[in-house]
Amino acid sequence: MSNTLKQAVLKALRATGVFAASTRFRRRDKLVILCYHGISLRDEHLWEGGLYMPIELFRQRMAFLHAWGANVLPLSEAVVRLRENTLPPKSVVITFDDGFYDFYLKALPAMREFDFPSTLYLTTWYTKHKLPVFTLMVKYLLWKSGKPEFADPEAREHAVARYAEQADSEHLTPEQCDQVSRQLAERIGIDYDSILEDRLFQLMTPEEAAVAAKSKVDIQLHTHRHRTPHDRDLFVREIHDNAKFVEAITGLAPQHFCYPSGVTSPEFLPWLRQCGIQSATTCEHGVATRDDDPLLLPRYLDGCAVTELDFESWLSGVR
Ligand SMILES: [Zn+2]
Numbered sequence: 001m002s003n004t005l006k007q008a009v010l011k012a013l014r015a016t017g018v019f020a021a022s023t024r025f026r027r028r029d030k031l032v033i034l035c036y037h038g039i040s041l042r043d044e045h046l047w048e049g050g051l052y053m054p055i056e057l058f059r060q061r062m063a064f065l066h067a068w069g070a071n072v073l074p075l076s077e078a079v080v081r082l083r084e085n086t087l088p089p090k091s092v093v094i095t096f097d098d099g100f101y102d103f104y105l106k107a108l109p110a111m112r113e114f115d116f117p118s119t120l121y122l123t124t125w126y127t128k129h130k131l132p133v134f135t136l137m138v139k140y141l142l143w144k145s146g147k148p149e150f151a152d153p154e155a156r157e158h159a160v161a162r163y164a165e166q167a168d169s170e171h172l173t174p175e176q177c178d179q180v181s182r183q184l185a186e187r188i189g190i191d192y193d194s195i196l197e198d199r200l201f202q203l204m205t206p207e208e209a210a211v212a213a214k215s216k217v218d219i220q221l222h223t224h225r226h227r228t229p230h231d232r233d234l235f236v237r238e239i240h241d242n243a244k245f246v247e248a249i250t251g252l253a254p255q256h257f258c259y260p261s262g263v264t265s266p267e268f269l270p271w272l273r274q275c276g277i278q279s280a281t282t283c284e285h286g287v288a289t290r291d292d293d294p295l296l297l298p299r300y301l302d303g304c305a306v307t308e309l310d311f312e313s314w315l316s317g318v319r
Pocket residue numbers: 097098222226259260261
């Protein structure tokens with residue numbers, strides 16, 4: 001269905017009361033888990049509109065949730081109430097992946113304004129290096145270069161993969177990787193120091209994460225190195241290293257997980273259970289029900305292309 005047609009259909013459904021009826025009946029015992037990645041510090045949403053949004057749009061979403069009467073719940077409470085079938089009407093959970101500085105600077109004040117709790121799935125390896133995530137920075141710089149050979153996202157992916165392979169094979173330290181980014185920025189005439197100053201693609205520091213944890217942000221697991229090895233011991237190590245860092249920040253043992261890059265596999269489920277994980281969220285699009293495996297809960301990935309009608313249709317449980 002074309003997007004114009006889809007919007008027209010959604011508009012008609014809303015006008016004829018289908019959204020309201022769906023909210024009352026279809027949606028009653030279900031949970032909408034919203035997924036966000038980043039809020040632009042500069043122009044990141046023009047580069048990756050599926051992952052980044054401007055703060056104005058994010059604030060509109062929070063205001064919409066408030067006006068719509070959403071019951072925004074902490075994740076830990078929501079998963080228990082989903083299982084026990086005691087969810088309040090219009091229940092919603094807000095989740096953020098990764099834990100970039102833009103969450104701290106932009107998203108957190110917007111959620112505070114509405115007193116909404118949220119869950120932050122924090123990947124921890126970069127939190128101790130106050131440096132940009134190398135592959136993201138390279139991908140962004142290639143886009144910023146404006147060169148025709150990097151206009152296509154797939155071409156940028158290939159180029160970034162080559163940069164990552166080279167860094168791997170040469171065993172570059174994070175500082176050396178950052179020098180590679182700097183040289184690339186200089187070649188295309190971008191002021192790298194100002195990018196560093198704005199902290200693009202940098203994770204929050206443990207101190208910032210601790211401040212967030214005191215502001216209704218529940219910090220949970222996303223692996224230490226943002227990867228899910230298919231070897232049991234390496235997978236469990238990712239969870240344990242991640243949990244150790246999160247616990248040092250919050251003082252609480254984390255029990256909820258989000259698959260990095262949305263990569264799931266049946267073999268992960270018993271490993272997660274052995275680690276005592278109570279719930280895990282994916283990047284599968286949909287509303288969570290009691291029939292879902294708690295270790296495979298779907299979410300709605302919000303982004304720049306999502307209209308307010310789309311957003312309301314998710315909240316209302318209209319497919
Ligand atoms: Zn992630």
